[in-house]
Amino acid sequence: MKFLEIAKKDLRAEFRTKQMLNSMVIFALLVMVIFSFAFGNEATIFIPNLKKKIIDILAPGMLWIAFTFAGMLGLSRSFAGEKEEGCLDGLKLCPVDRSDIYNGKVLSNAVLMFLMEIAALPIFIVLFSYDIKNLPGLILVIILGTFGFIFVGTLLSALTVNTRTREILLPVILFPVLIPVILSAVTATATMLSNGDISDISGELQILVVYDIIFFVVAQMVFEYTIED
Amino acid sequence: MEPIIEVRNLSKVFKSRGRRITAVDDVSFDVFNGEIFSMIGPNGAGKSTTFAMMTTLIKPTGGKIKVAGFDAENEDDRIRPIIGIVPQKLSLYPDLTARENLELMGNLYDVPKKVMEERIEYYLKLVNLENHADRFTGGFSGGMKQRLSVISAVIHDPQIIFWDEPTTGLDPQTRQAIWKLARKFNSEGKTLIFSTHYMDEADKLCDRVAVMNAGKLMALDTPENLKKTTNSATLEDVFIHLTGEEIRD
Numbered sequence: 001m002k003f004l005e006i007a008k009k010d011l012r013a014e015f016r017t018k019q020m021l022n023s024m025v026i027f028a029l030l031v032m033v034i035f036s037f038a039f040g041n042e043a044t045i046f047i048p049n050l051k052k053k054i055i056d057i058l059a060p061g062m063l064w065i066a067f068t069f070a071g072m073l074g075l076s077r078s079f080a081g082e083k084e085e086g087c088l089d090g091l092k093l094c095p096v097d098r099s100d101i102y103n104g105k106v107l108s109n110a111v112l113m114f115l116m117e118i119a120a121l122p123i124f125i126v127l128f129s130y131d132i133k134n135l136p137g138l139i140l141v142i143i144l145g146t147f148g149f150i151f152v153g154t155l156l157s158a159l160t161v162n163t164r165t166r167e168i169l170l171p172v173i174l175f176p177v178l179i180p181v182i183l184s185a186v187t188a189t190a191t192m193l194s195n196g197d198i199s200d201i202s203g204e205l206q207i208l209v210v211y212d213i214i215f216f217v218v219a220q221m222v223f224e225y226t227i228e229d
Numbered sequence: 230m231e232p233i234i235e236v237r238n239l240s241k242v243f244k245s246r247g248r249r250i251t252a253v254d255d256v257s258f259d260v261f262n263g264e265i266f267s268m269i270g271p272n273g274a275g276k277s278t279t280f281a282m283m284t285t286l287i288k289p290t291g292g293k294i295k296v297a298g299f300d301a302e303n304e305d306d307r308i309r310p311i312i313g314i315v316p317q318k319l320s321l322y323p324d325l326t327a328r329e330n331l332e333l334m335g336n337l338y339d340v341p342k343k344v345m346e347e348r349i350e351y352y353l354k355l356v357n358l359e360n361h362a363d364r365f366t367g368g369f370s371g372g373m374k375q376r377l378s379v380i381s382a383v384i385h386d387p388q389i390i391f392w393d394e395p396t397t398g399l400d401p402q403t404r405q406a407i408w409k410l411a412r413k414f415n416s417e418g419k420t421l422i423f424s425t426h427y428m429d430e431a432d433k434l435c436d437r438v439a440v441m442n443a444g445k446l447m448a449l450d451t452p453e454n455l456k457k458t459t460n461s462a463t464l465e466d467v468f469i470h471l472t473g474e475e476i477r478d
Contacts, residue, residue, distance in 0.1 A: 005336045013324035090320025093284055094337040095309040228287075 002096050006104025011111055020074045021112055028070035028120040035062045036127040052194070059128050060189040064182055066124075067117060067142075068149060068175075074112050075153040076170050078105055079161040079227075088161070088227065098224040105154050106219075113146050130193055138192040141201065144208035145185030151215040152177050159226040181211050232259035233389060233420050234283060239292035240444075241278050252278040254444035255292070260422060265415050267423040267431040269464075270441035271472050276424040277317065277393060279441070283422070284314050284391050297388060310338065313387035317394045319378040323367030327358055327377050330366055331384055338385035345384065352380035356410065372403035379410055389420045396430060408434055428464040438464070442472040 014020055035058075043055040050057070082088040091101055121142070125132065132138055156174050160166040175182075188204035198205075241253040253275040260266045268276045281287045283294055285305035294301035296308045321330050328349060335345035353359040356376035361369070366377060375395070382390060392411070396404040411434060415421055425431055431438050432452045439449045448455060448471055452464050461467045 002337055005333060009322060009325060009329070009333050012329070013322060016324050085320065085323065086316060086318030087320040087322060089286060089316060089318070090314075091337075093286060093309060093314050093316075094334070095306060095339070096337055 003100040003103035003107060006091070006096075006101060007107035007111070010104065010108035014108070014112065020077055021115060023073050024070040024112060024116040025119045027073060028066040028116055029123055031066040031069065032062070032120065032124050032127055035066075055128055056190065056194055059124075059130075060186045060193060063124055063189060064145070064186050066120060067113070067146070068178070068182065070116055070120070071109075071113050071146075071149055071153065072171055072174070074109055074116075075150075075157045075174075076167045078109055078154060078157045080157075080166060083161050092227065098227065099220045101227070102154060102158070102219055102223040105158075106150055109150050109154055110146065113150060114143075117142055117146065131195075132193065133195045134192055134198065137196075137198045137201070138189065140198070140205070141185055141188040141192055141208070144205065144212060145181055145189075147212045148181035148185075148208060148215065149178060151212060151219055152181075155215070155219040155223060155226060158223065161227075180207060184208050184211075230261035230264070233262040233297055234260035234422070235293075235295040236260075236279075236283070237293045239279065239282065239294060240290050241275075241282060241287070242290045251444050253282070253289075256441070256444070256446045257292075258439055258446060258449055260420060261437075263415070263418055263420055264436040265411065265421045265423070265434055267425060267435035267438045268441060269425060269428065269431050269438060269468060270447075273443070274441040274472070275444040276441055280391055280393055280422075280424055284312060285309060310385065311388045313382035313385065313390045315375075315378050315382045315390070315392045315395060317397070319374050321366045321369075321374055321378060321381070324365060326363045327353070327366055327369075328362045330377065331381055334381045335384045340385050348384055348386075352384070355413075356380055356406070372399050372406075375399060375403065375407065376410075379407065383414065383419075387419070389422065390414060392421060392423045394424055394426065396425070396427060404430070428468055432464040440468065440471045447471040 039055060039058060043058065044053055046053050079088065082091065153174055156177070157170055160169045160173070163169055184204040184207040188201040188208070191201045236259070237257050239253055239256045240251065243250045243252055256275070256279065268279065270276050278287070282289050283296065283301065285301050285308050288302055297311055299307040301308060322333070325333065331349045332345065335349070340348070350359070353362050356379065358373060358377060361373065366374060369377065395407050395411070399407065408430070411421055423431070423435065435452065437450060438452055438455060440447045440455070450458070455467045456462065456464065459467045459470045461470055
C-alpha cells in the first residue's frame with residue numbers, strides 16, 4: 001500500500017499550494033465560457049435531418065476538450081516537480097516497487113482530475129442549459145474516460161520527464177494514443193446529454209473499459225523502464 | 230575485516246548522440262564493514278556514477294557489485310532496505326514540513342509507526358532541527374536541508390550510508406556538524422561511503438580513500454599511506470600527484 005503514501009504526499013503538497021488544481025479548474029471553466037460565447041444563440045438552432053440542436057453536436061466534444069486540456073496541465077507537472085527537486089531518484093532508491101510509484105501518481109492525478117470535473121460539470125450544465133435525466137450514466141462515462149486519460153497520461157508523463165521539452169512533447173505523444181478513449185467518451189457523453197439510455201452506449205462503454213484495463217496493465221509492466229535514467 | 234561491498238571490474242558506458250562515454254572503466258575495490266570510506270576525484274572522474282551503481286540507481290555495463298552479499302543488479306530489492314542515501318541533490322519535498330518528509334521516508338521504508346515517531350524526535354534534536362519540525366522545507370537554508378536529508382536517510386536505521394558530496398556549499402559550522410554526525414553513525418557500527426571534493430574532509434574523516442580519475446581507480450589506501458607512497462605532505466598533493474593539474478570540464 002505504499003502507493004497510498006506517494007499519493008498522500010502529492011495531494012497534501014497540492015492542497016497546500018493549490019497551484020495545479022486552481023490552474024486546472026480555471027482553465028476548464030475558461031474553455032467552457034469561451035465556447036459558450038463563441039457558439040452564441042445560433043447553437044440552439046434545431047437541425048431537422050439530425051433531430052438535434054447544433055449545441056448537442058458540439059457540446060460533448062467541447063466538454064472533453066476542457067477536461068483533457070485542463071488535465072494535461074496537471075499531468076505535465078506530475079513527474080516534473082519530482083525530477084526538479086531530485087525526489088524522483090529518492091523514490092527510486094526507496095524499497096518501493098516501481099508500480100507503486102505509478103499507482104500513487106495515478107491516484108493523485110485522478111483526484112485532481114475528478115475535483116476539476118466536479119467543479120466544471122455544473123457550470124457546463126448551466127451554461128448550455130442541459131436538463132440531464134441520466135446523470136449516473138454521464139458520471140460513469142466521465143469516470144471511465146478520465147481513468148483512460150490518467151492511465152496513459154501518467155505513463156507518458158513519466159516517459160517524457162527526462163526530456164527538455166516535456167511540456168510540449170507530452171500532448172504531442174499523448175493525444176494520438178487517446179483517440180479511442182476521446183472518441184468513445186464524446187459519443188457516449190452526447191448520448192447521455194440527449195437523455196439516452198445507458199444501453200444506447202454499451203459499445204462505447206465496452207471500448208472505454210477495455211482501453212482502461214489494457215493501459216493499466218501495460219503501464220504496470222513497462223513503467224519500470226520509463227523512469228530508468 | 231570482512232568486505233560489506235565488493236566491486237569487481239565495474240564499468241559503465243553511456244551512449245549519447247552516437248558517442249560512447251566511458252564513465253567508469255574496470256574498477257575493482259572492497260569497502261569493509263564499519264569503515265568510513267571516501268571516493269575523491271576531479272569532476273567527471275566517475276565517483277557519482279560508481280555511487281549510483283552501488284546504490285542500485287543505475288545498472289552497470291559490465292562487472293559486478295555485491296552489497297552485504299546481495300548482487301546489485303539482480304537483488305536490488307534486498308539492498309535498498311539496508312542502505313541509506315544522502316544524494317548530492319537533496320530529495321526533500323519543499324511543500325511538506327520537515328516532520329512530514331521524515332514520516333514519508335519512514336513509511337516508504339516500513340518503519341513501525343511508534344519506532345518512527347521516536348526516531349524522528351531523536352534525530353530532529355540531534356541535528357538541532359526540533360524547533361523547525363513543522364516548517365516547510367522549501368524555506369530551509371542549505372545547511373538545514375543537508376541535516377534533514379541526512380536524518381531522512383537514516384530513519385530506517387540502515388547498515389550502510391552513502392553520502393554524495395555531503396558538505397558542498399556549506400558553512401564551516403555545518404561542515405563540522407556533518408562530520409560529527411558521520412562519526413556518530415560510524416561509532417554505531419554503520420559503514421559510511423562518501424564522495425567529496427574536500428581533501429581535508431577525506432583526510433580527517435576517512436579510514437581509507439579511493440582516488441578516481443577519468444573513470445579509473447588510481448589508488449586506494451589510508452590517507453597516511455597515500456601521502457607516504459606519493460611523497461606528499463597533504464592529501465591535496467596526493468590528489469594532484471595522481472590526477473594531474475589539468476582543469477576538468
